[in-house]
Structure formats: C-alpha cells, structure tokens
Amino acid sequence: AQKVTQAQTEISVVEKEDVTLDCVYETRDTTYYLFWYKQPPSGELVFLIRRNSFDEQNEISGRYSWNFQKSTSSFNFTITASQVVDSAVYFCALRDYGGATNKLIFGTGTLLAVQP
Amino acid sequence: DAGVIQSPRHEVTEMGQEVTLRCKPISGHDYLFWYRQTMMRGLELLIYFNNNVPIDDSGMPEDRFSAKMPNASFSTLKIQPSEPRDSAVYFCASSFNDRETQYFGPGTRLLVL
Numbered sequence: 674a675q676k677v678t679q680a681q682t683e684i685s686v687v688e689k690e691d692v693t694l695d696c697v698y699e700t701r702d703t704t705y706y707l708f709w710y711k712q713p714p715s716g717e718l719v720f721l722i723r724r725n726s727f728d729e730q731n732e733i734s735g736r737y738s739w740n741f742q743k744s745t746s747s748f749n750f751t752i753t754a755s756q757v758v759d760s761a762v763y764f765c766a767l768r769d770y771g772g773a774t775n776k777l778i779f780g781t782g783t784l785l786a787v788q789p
Numbered sequence: 790d791a792g793v794i795q796s797p798r799h800e801v802t803e804m805g806q807e808v809t810l811r812c813k814p815i816s817g818h819d820y821l822f823w824y825r826q827t828m829m830r831g832l833e834l835l836i837y838f839n840n841n842v843p844i845d846d847s848g849m850p851e852d853r854f855s856a857k858m859p860n861a862s863f864s865t866l867k868i869q870p871s872e873p874r875d876s877a878v879y880f881c882a883s884s885f886n887d888r889e890t891q892y893f894g895p896g897t898r899l900l901v902l
Contacts, residue, residue: 706888710893716896716898717893717895717896718880718893720892720893764832776837776845776848777834779831781831782831
C-alpha cells in the first residue's frame with residue numbers, strides 16, 4: 674500500500690531562519706512520482722515540484738530546495754531564509770507511475786508559521 | 790493561461806438541499822479530478838475522468854454524490870440531498886495526461902447547516 678508520512682504537524686520559525694519539512698513515503702512500486710504542494714491561508718493548492726523515482730538529483734529553486742533519497746524513502750523540502758509569505762500548509766504527495774489509478778496520496782500536511 | 794476554474798468559491802446551504810459544484814479544467818488537459826479536503830480525512834480523491842469518461846469513482850462517499858463531465862471543458866459534482874457532514878472544501882484538478890502534474894483549482898468551501 675502507498676503511504677505518505679509528514680511527521681511534523683506544525684513548525685514555527687522566525688523570519689530568516691532555515692526550515693526543513695520532512696516527508697517519508699512508502700510504496701511497492703519501483704517507479705513513482707513525488708510532489709510538494711503549498712496551501713496558503715487563502716486555501717488554494719499550489720504546485721511546487723514533481724520528481725520521478727529515477728531522478729535523485731537534488732533541486733534548488735530560489736530559496737527552495739528538495740532532497741530526494743530513495744535509500745531512506747524521503748523527499749524533504751528546505752526553505753532557506755524563510756519569509757512571512759512562506760506561512761502555509763505544505764503537502765507532500767505520491768503517485769505511482771503506471772498504476773491502475775491516478776490517485777495522489779497526500780500526507781497530512783505540515784503547517785509552517787513564519788513569525789516576523 | 791487560465792488555471793482550473795471552480796464555482797462557486799463559497800456555498801452555504803441547509804441540510805437536504807441540492808448542491809452543485811462546477812469546474813472548468815485547463816484547456817487541453819484530458820484528466821479531471823475531484824478531491825475533498827476535511828480536517829478528519831485530509832485530501833481524498835472522489836472521482837476522476839479521462840476524456841470526459843469517469844474512470845474511478847471508488848472514492849465517492851455514497852449515492853448522494855454524483856459527478857458528470859458533459860464535455861472537455863466542464864464538470865459538475867452534485868450532492869443531493871446534502872448533509873452537514875458533507876461540509877468540506879472541494880477541489881477540482883486537471884492534468885495533461887495520467888503522468889503529468891495535477892493542477893488544482895481554488896476550491897469550493899461548502900458549509901451545510
């Protein structure tokens with residue numbers, strides 16, 4: 674069965690601090706996709722990144738970076754020099770590559786509060 | 790390019806009333822998904838369509854829920870009759886194919902009194 678675990682329910686940091694959001698996944702598939710979405714207080718779900726299981730290269734986009742490690746089944750997300758606008762709920766999600774369903778399996782989300 | 794469009798953004802209704810949620814996917818996307826978000830259950834897939842055809846509706850909670858996609862640019866999710874436990878945020882998402890990223894609409898916040 675597929676499962677995504679985001680053990681950190683809430684994280685509070687002060688602006689300019691670095692913060693890492695953890696994501697651990699379980700799947701029996703050898704090929705799969707991993708995603709991060711952001712849900713700001715306004716409520717929409719904003720796509721941040723997609724990685725496939727063949728590509729373990731870390732990715733950096735501005736202040737955001739992602740560390741994908743198949744050996745530990747983790748796909749962690751780091752925000753460098755956090756800002757108040759980063760305050761949101763962040764969801765990690767998993768989808769298998771060629772399964773019978775296109776269901777995204779979401780974690781329970783991590784609420785990040787960045788204090789000024 | 791416009792993203793996924795949902796209407797209404799907010800809906801307040803009384804128990805027993807019919808509720809219809811609407812979605813316009815991103816142009817050219819062949820897959821459309823309906824998700825529900827609640828505090829208790831998080832984000833869960835209700836149903837998805839491929840080329841306007843329902844493929845998997847195993848997540849639809851019960852017969853009170855129905856979804857249609859009459860054409861490539863429009864889908865509805867209907868609840869009849871509505872109950873207070875249906876209160877949630879309902880998201881529509883679309884993707885170009887079954888392996889591409891799902892892009893979400895702004896959601897409809899439904900409150901059933």
